[in-house]
Amino acid sequence: MGNSVATGFAQAELIAVLAAVTANEPRVMTVQAGKALPSGPFESSHRSLQAGLRDWVESQTGHPVGFLEQLYTFADGDRDPGAGTGMRRISISYLGLVREQAAPGAGQPEWHGWYEYFPWEDRRDGADDRAGGLDRIAASLTAWADSQPHLRAERHQRVDFTFGLNGMDWNEDLVLQRYELMYEAALIPEAGGQPGFGQPMQGDHRRILATGIARLRAKIKYRPVAFEIMPGSFTLLQLQRTVEALVGLSLHKSNFRRQIDQQELIEETGETTAETRGRPAMLFRYRPSVLEARQMAGTRLPISRS
Amino acid sequence: MGNSVATGFAQAELIAVLAAVTANEPRVMTVQAGKALPSGPFESSHRSLQAGLRDWVESQTGHPVGFLEQLYTFADGDRDPGAGTGMRRISISYLGLVREQAAPGAGQPEWHGWYEYFPWEDRRDGADDRAGGLDRIAASLTAWADSQPHLRAERHQRVDFTFGLNGMDWNEDLVLQRYELMYEAALIPEAGGQPGFGQPMQGDHRRILATGIARLRAKIKYRPVAFEIMPGSFTLLQLQRTVEALVGLSLHKSNFRRQIDQQELIEETGETTAETRGRPAMLFRYRPSVLEARQMAGTRLPISRS
DNA sequence: TTGACATAAACTCACTTTGAGCATAATCCT
DNA sequence: AGGATTATGCTCAAAGTGAGTTTATGTCAA
The missing domain is CATH 1.10.10.10 (Winged helix-like DNA-binding domain superfamily/Winged helix DNA-binding domain)
Incomplete structure (x- = not known):
């Protein structure tokens, strides 16, 4: 930085987390049979990031986007091993809320319930506890914590806090922290871990979705975003x-x-x-x-x- | 988006809002005699956005960065008219907190009190009210609201809410909204408006600083970030x-x-x-x-x- | 037609959290 | 020693929250 006027070129991509609620089930728009979030290159024709994404989403869903907010910008290397081409890829992610899901038609994007990807995040009274698999997660995480004696106490504390175990309260906002913890403990196929805890997605799309859910859950407490849906x-x-x-x-x-x-x-x-x-x-x-x-x-x- | 695998190339730049507090005065790191925030191209050598920025900041300030968080990503065209070169510029901004300001030395970056840029944002009891110039701002905004008869009521409501006038409470978090409103009302030289309300900065750096202040003020209420400083x-x-x-x-x-x-x-x-x-x-x-x-x-x- | 059921909407009450101010303690300065 | 000055502790009313209970108004089935 500073005075250098060097390279700094990159390929820019937009990724959208578009949420709707139908039949009391939150859904997210996907492509590739639910394995990826909709994304595409950021075109120079767009007036701005926000405007470009809004136009695109409205043409795809047929419904106006009530709420659209930037989520996070990733460079590969943050996690995605990416290519060694020298050209970096920058992904700018957005969270959008849509009022209804589009009528399913030819070429229309699909919607998937977001708890398919994070079954443990649904703690409503009716929710099937076996689907969430909190017990199985807790067991795996306990084993992970115990596997490193000198980190044991610290890891146990983190597991308990993040998942609301051993007397701690469940904090619904910690969606991303829970995902990251499971990732670290190799319970996530995207990290080369065991499958079995929710549907995986391409690249780090599941992490981006977790970021979006977390943001929405935090926001709903102090801003009336629910009405947008x-x-x-x-x-x-x-x-x-x-x-x-x-x-x-x-x-x-x-x-x-x-x-x-x-x-x-x-x-x-x-x-x-x-x-x-x-x-x-x-x-x-x-x-x-x-x-x-x-x-x-x-x-x-x-x-x-x- | 969708299936197109088209262009999407851009020039990527990092911009930092680095804050410290010395002698009860919040300060921000600047370059170019206080007219710009430190920035530079995002190099492919950086492992990730966060890591790259952290290394750079620590080498510049001589102090570790306790807290570093992504603020927002802008593409020019959001406001900055930019060039019509076809190549977009993407600016990724960060907010960082530093424990002390570096000892001033040769080539060291300067620090400026952030209320030099936003005098009206300082409403502490001791603060000189004339420096803030809230009265002058209110007068100008009232004139602006009245200048469009069919928007008058709406604008007045917005002014009162944003600046805490006519019985409304001052909300310290609305730093960005206040700046944007003044920008719209052409009270900001960066928008081609009258000077006289705070020091201007290059490009939209003052807007980025406003975003950083707003984020920090919001965050300090529910997360112990003050200790990082x-x-x-x-x-x-x-x-x-x-x-x-x-x-x-x-x-x-x-x-x-x-x-x-x-x-x-x-x-x-x-x-x-x-x-x-x-x-x-x-x-x-x-x-x-x-x-x-x-x-x-x-x-x-x-x-x-x- | 009637009663069992189901949901809506209003109201109660104890407990906790906040806003505001007062009382007392420990120093320094003159 | 006495006043000024800052630290720390305490009180109290008002507002906000968690958890229920009560009453109203409909559908459905016998």
Whole structure:
């Protein structure tokens, strides 16, 4: 760096993590029979990264992208062994939210449930525990921790914290950390490890997906992103189920409702819906007016107001 | 994207926002007499983006970088008109925290107080209000809002929210939004606007700096990053002054202390310091042991624990 | 028609976390 | 010794959260 005006050429590629929720299941857009995330070269014709990706996604899905945010930029060598051609590849990844999945048609991209790739990340009450395989993961990680006596204590602590074992709480945001830990412990085929824990993907696409899930789970707590994925009007339970799908946890019903309406993010449409059984629910819509004001929630700093 | 295996070549560049705090003033490393952030081409010799930047920074500052995180990746065309050469430039920016500033020596990079670039971002009690010029900014923005009758209400709302005017609270995290708004209103020389509001920088470096400040201010609330900037042992007041410098606000003393010690991030060294006047303060050190466990704070989701 | 079921929506209550300020302790300076 | 000055401890009300309970309003099946 500094004053050198040397090389620095690279091949630039965009990679998209596009998420939608259908039937209370979060899905991600894929190509190659679910083995890869959609990607392609960054063309000079694009006005900007964001705009180029937005255009492309909308033409592919037929739906507007409500939310689009840069995730991370990787250079191969970060992990992917890559080629030794001297020319580096730079991958710029994005997270986007789509309202509905496109009707399946010829040449349309496929959508896969994201818990197919990370079964252990689904900890909702209904979720099949054997599918998640937390027990098997815990056993493998324990063996890994014990295999190096001088690192044992440190590794055990890390495993317990990351996976919420031995009295620690499960933290739904640690998606990437869990994946990286399993990668280190060679439980991930992409790292040359044993298969059996979720569907693998090409290259480091599964890691990018983990990054996207983690970002979305963190964001949903302080910014109203869930609405970008909901239809125009919805019941409170539908909203709750969507959030639960994304964070992979079951939520407390009345507290969830209280939280939503004290944020004043939604308003009644006046209609009700005759879902299945039970008392019909009121329908709500998102209030975009307050969007900006509530966009950023709040600090946790003890500010002195004098 | 999709199946095309076309061009996508670009020139890759790294840009660093390196922050330190000296004498209760946050500083950023610059080149070219404070008119630019340090940057340079991304060399193929670097193992990875992160590693390459870390090596470089440590050789330049003479101090290890405690914290280094990717900020954002820009392609020119996002704003910078750039050249029409067909070859795009991609800038990958990083935020790093350094413990002390390097002793000024020949060829050493300079450090500048970051409020020279954003005087209005310093709202600590001592801060000179005329330097910030919030009144002048508010006046200019009001004129800008009024200049388009059909956008007036919307613009006023946005101005009030972003700058904490007319009854709204100041939100210290909105550094980038404030800069972008002033940019739109042509108060920023980089956009061809009037000078007079903070020192300008080359290209969009001031915007990158704003992104870095915003990220750091947001992060400091839920992750113990302030310690990466502190010396090995410190008093609680020193810690508070450092945080105040970064967030640009004065904090409530006893509540700040309570918050710190209930997080159990620090421990007494047993020593005390004879600062200037007053009762000597106990010295503390950071407890790296709990680092991982406290690394990620907490959710705000109403989880059902059944 | 009626009652069993299912879901919605409102309300309660104990407990924890915050914002704000006051009280006391230990130094230095004059 | 007495005042100034900073550190540290304590209190208290208000707001926010976790966990339930109660009441309302519909469908479905006997």
